[in-house]
Amino acid sequence: MNRTTLAIGIALALVAGGALAHSGVKNATVLARMELMKDMGRQMKVLGRMDKGFINFDAGAVQVAVARIAVLAEKTPTLFEAPAQDPNSEALPVIxxxxxxxxxxxxxLEMVTARLTIVQQIDLHPALKQxxxxxxxxxxxxxK
Ligand code: HEC
Structure with missing residues (x-):
């Protein structure tokens, strides 16, 4: 391997490491529950960006995000039931x-989603808090 290919290899490894923090996780059960939680984070980000005014308030998009969080919350016990471990997992054994x-x-969490009423932008902040x-x-x- 010459010096250029080595440098490219290192650069690619760094990009892959940054973009895919889950790439080191080999256990499929652990990966699935981490992906579920990542999805929770994505939905909260949509709501958070709307709350801050980075994107326009969109009642339909709010409904989609909140409904998604409800579904993910409902799935959480099933996806975490097996006590699977991985060095990259942040799940504590106390689960x-x-x-x-x-x-x-x-x-x-699922019950919070059911109680929320978000009809305008100012409703987002208290909803996000809950x-x-x-x-x-x-x-x-x-x-952890
Ligand atoms: C019933 C418990 C529980 C609830 C409720 C919960 N989480 Fe998690 N979350 C966890 C556990 C446990 C982990 C660590 C999973 C692992 O690493 O194996 C985690 C991990 C995460 C991660 C890191 C995922 C990754 O990339 O590895 C994010 C992001 C996250 N949660 C966001 C949220 C958000 C946002 C909510 C609320 C909308 C939420 N979680 C609600 C238990 C929960």
Whole structure:
């Protein structure tokens, strides 16, 4: 390998590492639950960007994002049920010592989504606070 190909190889490795933090995760169960959580983050980002005025308020897009969070919350207990481990996972083992509380945290998030009324831009901020509190409540106890 000459010096140029080596440099290209290193550059590609750096790009891949930055773009795909999950690329090192080999366990399919762990990968699926990380992807689910990443999707949660994506939906919150849509709502957050609208709240900050980076994108225009769009009631339809809000509904899609909130409905997606509800579906993901509903799926959470199923995807985390198996105590799969991976060095890159941020899941704490206490999830499987106290799975019923973990499942309740997911249900609590789902219930928040059901209670939200977002009809205009100013409704987004309090809604995000409630959603964020539900995410944090679970992360605080069950995530590294
Ligand atoms: C019932 C518990 C629970 C709830 C509720 C929850 N999370 Fe998580 N979340 C976790 C756990 C556990 C992990 C670590 C998973 C792993 O690494 O194996 C995680 C990981 C994540 C990650 C990192 C994913 C990655 O790239 O590896 C993001 C982003 C995230 N959650 C966002 C959210 C958002 C946003 C919400 C609320 C809308 C939320 N989560 C609600 C338990 C929860």
């Amino acid at each position: 499987w010592d106290d799975f019923s509380t973990f499942a309740q945290e997911a249900q609590a 959603l964020g509190a539900a995410c944090k409540s679970c992360h605080g106890r069950f995530r």
